[in-house]
Amino acid sequence: MTVLDIPLAGGVTRERSVQARPSPFVRDVVSVAGRALRAVPRELESVIPPIFIALFFFVVNIGTLQRLTENHINGFDIKAFMLPTGILIGVTGVSRAGALVLDIQDGYFDRLLLTPVRRLAILIGHMVADVAVAVGLCVPILVLAYALGVRVETGPVGILAFLAVSAIWCLAFAGFGYAIALKTGNPAAVNSSFLLFFPFLFMTSSYVPRAQLDGWLKGIAAWNPVTYVLEGQRSLVTHGWDAAVLGKALLAIGVVGAISMSLCFAALRGRVKRG
């Protein structure tokens, strides 16, 4: 064990057997993420609504549209089609941004800033927890889909790819919530960030294939990144591996992520700015 002699006034020394030192970035991220994940089962009120909303939309949309779509579109499987929609609705609401706002309000964020932790690690740690929660949230919906007879064409690896796309979409969208949290420190503003998603969700191929859309909605859907995320996920479930479709999905997520993370990191810089 390292023992340091600290000089004191009058030449007295004292031993300091424990001394603070910078921690590696990854350790900081793991520490912050661990705290965020421990909080999840203690804040079920923030986890249950996304699961409920995802299951609700999945089940209700199938019930509403099954006869209409399957009778009119040859070989169409509404259950497989709606699986990505339900999951995307669920994971888009997953974010620890609300908890970050509470940290700011409680002063705990200042306590973190007083430590040598890298500021970016505070944010990344929360986001790592979001990814874990998003993956966990997908599981019951996938199980339900399986119970309803949905089979993933791309097999177990495809399921993992499906989860990965869901998780990185969650992360890309969560950036907006964190940006609002860090910029405003206002829980109401953070809660309303989910509303940003609604135009993206409905002006796309959430309910029927893009080929069935018409007019202005088809035009908007073509520019809507959610369209490509949904199509990428659906390709894994219903068609098999399609690099072009998956590539477009990842590109769409990349574009959204680039915007949200730029806003998020700018907000973090503003929040921790000492000047």
Place this chain on the structure above:
Amino acid sequence: MNPRSPHASTAIAAEGLVRVFDGVTAVDHVDLDIARGEIYGFLGPNGAGKSTTVRVLCTLLAPSDGRATVAGFDVGSQPDKVRLHIGVALQEAALDPKQTGIELLRLQGRLYGLSSQEIDGRLDDLGQLIDIGDALGRRIGTYSGGMKRRLDLAAALVHNPEVLFLDEPTTGLDPVSRARMWEEVRRLNRELDMTIFLTTQYLEEADALADRVGIIDGGRLVAEGSPEELKRRVGNDVIVARVDGNTRAAHRALERVAGVHGVEARDDEVVVTTADGAATIGAVAVALSTVATVQHLTLRTPTLDDVFLELTGNQFQRDEVEVA
């Protein structure tokens, strides 16, 4: 330039420290020179600039002008190094109510780079301070105010800092918790030679704990010295008279009394400073009786309240502690 302070015995130094918020100067050219192992009391009323000074010194805010070093490192250009050497308990206990006490302390230790073994050792060391028994495994949201304060202090100490900042550590505590906090501050300083920068709005607290006191008012350091030195500035004795009648007339009457150094009148009280209270009190009583009815006449030694009144012309706010 060597980043270490040229004075190895200096724990905190500030030269012309200024902090401005939107044109409002909260800290106005404050100079500090605090030795290692010293307890420094930073005394001032609400809004005087105490907390802003602490937030600059502990790197949460950058100085607008001037410079400061803590543990030998510049708070403006070397904030990361400063953070490794300081512990801070801010005015409001900065805790996460959803974590348990033990989780919070362990996380704190990890963020300071300590190994699990080191954290275990520090938790043992701090056990007596925390002194909340099994509650350490409970969520912090269930703690009382005193428990939160003790946990907050433990979180500030988990990495064994050289310099400890305590921003109004006893505000809102009951007398028993306050006494325990005072004793802990003394113990940390006595046993570990920890430098402690303590802000307070309680005169008695500064008087009881601090080796030296700085009085801040309107962002400016208006006086500095040991409590005894500061009190001697006022005079050796203070006579306080509570009167029915015209305190302005009493003020005029007392100014003419031999041996009186200064007179301050406020509400129904007249405060007289003098070099020799026993020799002067009779003449003061006679002078007062010619212009007012004297209800009470007290002779005492000066307090920091008198110092504050003398320096700023304002009475310190009457929100004083019950002395432990």
